Amino acid sequence: MPGSGAVTRNTLRQQIADALRDEVLAGRLPPGTEFTVKQIAEQYEVSATPVREALVDLSAQGLLELLQHRGFRVRVYSADDFRGMVEARTLIVDGIFRRLAERGVAPGSGERLVSVRRRAEEARRAARGGTLEVLIGYDLRFWRELSALVGNTYISEFLHRIRVQCWVFAVPHLQRDPRLRAALWDRHGELVDAVTLNDADTVRRLVHDYNQHGLNWAAGL
Template identity: 50%
Template sequence: MPSGTTTSDRSISAAPSGRPAVQRSSLREQVAAALRDELMAGRLAAGRHFTVKEVAELYGVSATPVREALVDLAAQGMLVVEPGRGFAVPRFTWDDFVDIVEARSLVIDGIFRRLAGSTGRLAALDAGAVASLRRRADAAVRAARAGRLDVLVGCDRRFWAELGAFAGNRRIGDYLDWLRVQYWIFAASYLRGRDDLASFCWSRHLELVALIEAGDQPGVHAMLLAYNQESLEQMAALCGRPVPEGAASPQVPAQREGASEPTTTQ
């Protein structure tokens, strides 16, 4: 299970080759973060094999932190260990993707049903937290609408990482982040290189922030589940697969009077 730290917390600069250059502090985590970015953006194709030596040479670091980073990623299900051959990028199937989205929906639904059945509420946000979330949302929306996949995956993950903290349970936030990374590893392989990318990228982050700021808990609940359903439908269209009934849309409790009804259209 990942620590929940996003790549924005890592210090990676661009190398002359265009690849991210790993700095000399926390090399194990730096290498893992750089490779995770490559996987999420679809720059490492499913099934690709590589060795510790190849990665060490790519980033210009010693073999030890590279081996540790690769073992960490394999333990998180983001790489596959192949004895005698090194490591490989996993081949997530459509069923894997459905499981990822369904797991995300069930966790989110459970959080909100618990809150609705008690006096609890989403963790309160101060003005600074709201401003930060809105900046993350704006960056993700711009990247989604511009069809900039490399930018989108980073912006989107940072947005949802901050949003996940509102549940008030760090382990749940870490689990949702882990699911998001695997989501992008699958999705990016279908999205990369498309000139109609914007049609398949959710871009309602700012609307979601507005609902959170307004304290519309049922509205947030409904939009998150609708987002998961839309994600399934979009990827099903790209993969030519049917959308499993009920996989991402548990029944949402009725919204409070006066709340706007969310839609799944962009």
């Protein structure tokens, strides 16, 4: 059927990008790791084309750097980079919740809030248990679904990208942190409660706490 090859390739491209992103976020591909298209293609036993496309996608998202004539490298972020990410994240999240406070949760969002609350509970449990890799998965889904309540996919996608970059910086440091549980923010459920009640003051306070928690942690590195 015409076009079926392209669909298959694009699906494979996304699968490879997702798999590599998970490897980076799990710390199995730490910052500074270099590799070639050929190495990744052999690892996943696929052709070079979808691998190259996946690596270019991840480069555009800020996870990888293209090395001229050498391949790709997992991007190394500094503490200053992280502080800049948190500042950007703060502005976006503040705007999201200000809009929610002004307009309220959109009609028909009840089911989505149930899903967000489930993500919040899992994220809180993972944070309190110190299970970093599990936390990252639920935390990313939590913020993505929560930000989607404003109904603007550009905002939601941009915030998701920044959050992934924040985790890329944080993971290697957190994996070495003997006080891991204390370093992980776990008030996701409180935030969902405040959004559900349209409690703008509590939302702002929790978002401030969330961002300040990250800055305080980074200041101690």
